[in-house]
Amino acid sequence: MEELLAKAEAWIEDDPDGVTREELAGVLEAAVGGSADALADLEDRFRGFLEFGTAGLRGRIGAGPNRMNRAVVIRAAAGLARFMTDALAELGAPGPGRVVIGYDARHGSHDFALDTAAVMTAAGHEALLLPRTLPTPVLAFATRLLDADAGVMVTASHNPPQDNGYKVYLGGRIVTDEGQGAQIVPPYDAEIAARIAAIRSVESVPRAADGWQVLGEGVIDDYVARVATLGGDLAPVAARRAATRIVLTPLHGVGGETIERVLRSAGFTDLHTVVEQAEPDPDFPTVDFPNPEEKGAIDLALALASSVEADLVIANDPDADRCAVATMVDGRWTMLHGDVVGSLLGERVASMTPAGSHVLANSIVSSQQLGAIASAHGLGHANTLTGFKWIGRTPRMVFGYEEALGYCVAPELVRDKDGISAALLMADFVSELKEAGRSLSDAIDDLARAYGVYLTSQVSARYADLAEIPATMARLMASPPATLAGSPVVATDDMSQGFRGLPGTTGLHLAAESGARVIVRPSGTEPKVKAYLEVVVPVSGDDVAGAKAAAAETMEALRADVTTALGI
Ligand SMILES: O=P([O-])(O)O[C@H]1O[C@H](COP(=O)(O)O)[C@@H](O)[C@H](O)[C@H]1O
Ligand SMILES: [Mg+2]
Known part of the structure; x- marks a missing residue:
């Protein structure tokens, strides 16, 4: 005391x-x-200094080391500056490094970005500040484009309004392999954390009053131009694109302007943005959680889609690195699971990629269907740990995704998930289907015919008391369920010991004789335990409906088992 x-x-x-x-x-x-x-x-x-989790530092805004505030950000920036100095010296290139800094529209974000620029400048580095609130993928793009040794994005993404966060990227001379411009992984996180811990006081950290550069619009124009042309030549597809009606929502985040520019430049002119959610607002007034994965978050977009009879709904999370897709399924507007979108985009990219050494990648908690798609197209497949910091650095990747609505369709531009380029590819796909008199729902059935029904779902428990998270994990590890949806469990793996060649991570993997699979892990961005469920049902003959019904029934039983096992 x-x-x-x-x-x-x-x-x-x-x-x-x-x-x-x-x-x-x-x-x-x-x-x-x-x-x-x-x-x-x-x-x-x-309780301690905020730790690097799945996507950098993230926490409640407030006073103290276990919160997001100026004192914590100044220390974090100083630790990163020190790391850059040391890493460059070790590489035999002592001297200033270059860092690009971006920020979203959350409470404190602009101040945190300015503090970061002030600390970096005083430490002798060249700090480049993005000119206004912009999406995370623009920062990730700028880090690569400007050959920066590091990138910082001040954002808490889809978290509640009370939170903020700090995503850190490395590239330039410090990371030169496929991970160039991706978010940090071990051992970098620990090396930066050690330097943060060594900072005795904020007072001891020099901060410049000026001397950093505020970037112009050029970098944003570049991003828009490069992404807008991803779908190839506009002329042959202009008519079908113009005929595709899209409802958009940035969910009160910072993606609205950029996605509209990209889509318009690519010929999608029939755009309808949810007015109530169009402008950045750090209080996210119309949603409980500004996360398209949460129930109700995209209801306004779905309602608008019904009233304007749209062909597609695209919802980005507040920093626009995620992309939720909704479409009409059996007469109802329905948001597609991240795995379904991942398989649709994966199949599309794979069918345009010549067989060979290219790779499709997804995280271990995402659907196994991507592996089947890769092998059918003669491509490689890589499984990674959770988080785009892992997926983004996959060698020879042409497409990567994770179930949490994250997709990388242009790894040459952005080594992170990008909800805007993914939206463009999806919109292009829908316009092509529409022209042929078909829908996304038909394309999903095509996937089932080719590979079987892979149905995934998530059960998660949110905790007010953080101590309950390790307790829940320990309880599950000690007495894992013996059956899943009536089928005996045939494999139980504690993933902290390393799993299928991946580095050790807190998690439990269960596989049932039926092929059902469950992975349980603590979230690295929110106070939650997440369970990722998958059932696989082959399609016999052309009975897609039968296979889907069987999968849904098994999934219901699986959800019940997992809910019980989690004690919720
Ligand atoms: O916040 P975002 O949109 O950057 O998303 C972040 O969090 C997601 C959920 O992570 P967890 O399950 O550990 O909470 C990760 O999948 C993602 O790669 C990461 O960038
Ligand atoms: Mg995000």
């Missing part, structure tokens, strides 16, 4: 931000005054 109070006092003393200083002083006073809630709050704020 004494130690905690002393830590809090020292933190307040060193915090450059008046707002968070006052906030923490209030909590401290209440804790000293005997409030148990305030004490618990204080303990949580000082």
Whole structure:
């Protein structure tokens, strides 16, 4: 207790931000005054420094080392600056590194980006700041385009309004292999974290008052031009594209303007954006969670699609690296699972790629259908750990995706997921189908005919108390279910020991005799435990409907088993 109070006092003393200083002083006073809630709050704020998770640092905005605030960001930037200096010196190229910094429209994002530029500049690096709030893929693109040694994107993506975050990319001279311009993985994260931990105080970190460069519009124009031409020549497809009606929503995030520019440049002129969600708003007023995966998040878009009789709905998450696709299925507007979109795009890219050494990649928690698609087209397939930081660095990749609505259709441009280029490819596909009198739903059935029905689903548990997450994992590891949807479990793997050649990760893999598969893992971006479910049913003859019904029935039983196993 004494130690905690002393830590809090020292933190307040060193915090450059008046707002968070006052906030923490209030909590401290209440804790000293005997409030148990305030004490618990204080303990949580000082549980440790925010850690690099699935996608950089992410946490609640507020005072203390376990929160997102200016003091934490300045330390993080200083640690990264130090890492860049050391890495370049080790490479025999001592001197300034180059870093590109982007930010979304969340509370604090612009300040955090400016602090990062100030720290980088004072550390002797060349800091390039994107000119305004922009999507994450534009930052990832700029990092590669400008040959930057590092990139920073201030965003908490799809998290609730109370959160913010810090995505970190490496490239330039520091990472020169396929991972150039991808988000950091071990050992870089630990090396940067060690340098952050070595920073004694914010006060000791020099910050420049100016000297960084605010980039012009050129980099954004480049991104728009390069992405818009991904689908090839416009002339032969202009008519069908113009005839395709698309509903868009950026979900109050920063993707709206860029996706509209890209789609319009590519000939999609019949665009309808959900007005209530079109402009960036850090409070995300019309949704409970600004995550297209969450129930209800894209309801306004679906309603607009019905009223304008659209052909396709595209919803981006707030930093526009994810892309949700909705289409008419059996007469109802339905959002497609990330695995379905992944298989559709994977099949499309594969059918345009000559057989050979190119690779389709997806994460281990995504559908196994992509492997079947790759082998049918004579391509390689790679499975990676969860997170685009892993998928993005796959050698010889032509397409990569993850079930969490993340797709990389142009690895030469962006080594991360990109909800805008994926939307363009999807829109092109829908316009081609429409011209032929067909729909996405028909294309999904084609996939089932070719490869079988791969039905995936997710069960997740959200926790208020973070300690319940390791407890839930431990309980599951100790007594995993013996059957899944009535079929005996034939493989139980603790993934922390390494799994199918992948580095160790916290997770449990279960496979049933029926072919059903479940992976359970803690989220690295939200206080959740996630279970990823898959059932595979072959199609006999042309009975796609029968196979789909059988898969749905098995999935229902599987969901019930997993829900029970998670104790929710
Ligand atoms: O936040 P975003 O859109 O960048 O998405 C981030 O979080 C997702 C969920 O991760 P987890 O299951 O650990 O919460 C990851 O799949 C993704 O690669 C990562 O970039
Ligand atoms: Mg995102």
